[in-house]
Amino acid sequence: MASKIIQPFRLGTKQIFLPKFGIALLRRGHDRPNFAAFRVPLRFNKFDLRDYLYNAYNVAVLNVRSHLKPRQPIRMKSNRVIRPLPMKIMTVELRQPFVWPEKPQDVTPWESKEEAIRFKAMKKKYNPQEELKKKGTLSLRDERRPDQEKIALRRHAEELLKAGSWHNDEALDPKFSDPKYNMAEDGSQASRKKTQKSKM
Secondary structure: OOOOOOOOOOOOOOOOOOOOOOOEEEOOOOOOOOEEEEEEOOOOOHHHHHHHHHHHHOOOEEEEEEEEEOOOOEEOOOOOEEOOOOEEEEEEEEOOOOOOOOOOOOOHHHOOHHHHHHHHHHHHOOOHHHHHHHHOOOOOHHHOOOOHHHHHHHHHHHHHHHHOOOOOOOOOOHHHHOHHHOHHHHHHHHHHHHHHHHHO
């Protein structure tokens, strides 16, 4: 463990053991080694980030700058346009330089087969934003290629209707098949017996 550096500034006295906030270190190519950018909550100030980096990571900060980055407006289903809250970005000047490690060329250890299949399917899916960037206009629904996922789902549904039944070759839990576990049916039978006795 690295030795604690000399305290270069006055720290706050409030102790926080279970913080409810999240801070993200941003990787930007134009930053110099002695600068680092963080995305912080809107309620964060410069002293909070400076104390957090010093107490949690033993990183001394010489200067902190902050700015608000506005977000794109969003159109709701009711055709109402709202603008989300901006993001707060803080850029700190570090006493010791920090260099990002090189990106790994082979990312297979961090990716599973299911994730690769899902990512490939998402890329094939129709994306109106990509079409708008390339063509400048959006095509009509009849002009687009048919969705292969919908075609496959329709084909499976037709096969299921022709077969008339479906089974996944797995044993069913007895609670779903044994009548003694069906409390609703037992309760209805008991109520019927009570009504019959009362009529007699």
